[in-house]
Amino acid sequence: MNMRMSAGGLTERSLEIIRELKDLEGPMLPILHAIQDEFGHVPEEVKPLIASELNLSRAEVHGVVTFYHDFRAAPAGRHVLKLCRAEACQAMGSDQLGDRARQFLGIDFHQTTLDGAVTLEPVFCLGLCACAPAAMLDGEVYGRVDEHCLSDIVAEARR
Template sequence: MNMHLAAADMAERSRDIVREHKHLEGPLLPILHAIQAEFGYVPEDVKPVIAGELNLSRAEVHGVVTFYHEFRDHPAGRHVLKLCRAEACQSMGSDRVADRVRQLLGIDFHQTTLDGAVTLEPVYCLGLCACAPAAMLDGEVYGRVDDHCLSEIVGEIGR
């Protein structure tokens, strides 16, 4: 993940990524995933590059980026904590979990702590409905999240 490139270098790297994926059927999503893997987010400045290379409007690219919750428009923290907000998790207390996490971290959804340690993101299903409420920290999933589990998760962030 390279978040410190100059705008011209970022545009050129984005063109390379588009060319690597352009041959795929429906290449926009794989391109956006590759861009985010490269830069840590989908920079506003690369949307016109992607649009131009794929013969799409900038609005079409922007619409896809904003439709899918997985894509970020700014760099994430060193750790990403995702809390499931889907119905099964809500019915098992995810609102209480979310309130507690926001209190512990001092941030809201789509925000990053001031020290850049953690970004808090909502997700709308982690596939652990039978173990609700669910969370994910840096790709590791946790089920039946409660106050004790939250302490462990937040402790992991501090390491």
């Protein structure tokens, strides 16, 4: 997103996206994904627009945004590191891996490093259960991630 986009430009573009997708069956998730793709997050001021256009309450829209971990309230860093937190990965050490990632990066889940390089996000299944624990950096998945592999992934993201 152009960080200089005016509030009016944000509203205008959001309404274009919403109106383009609102006739889909179950339009809220596609609208939210499109908004996040456009702006890097789901801006708070867009939620009432979605609610109005879909004839829903703002609470319903907010509930969906906060329920799904894929939606962000603020723009992500230049790189997004996702660590699987599902049961298979937990059984193979993902909790310890998460602790190391937070230590390496100096942030917690749902936060971005001060230099804006990396956002750390939990996910609940990357579909690599047989290769647990799993991670994803900018859409590229990694299986059987150990501390050494994690440090390489983090170093790559920090470059």
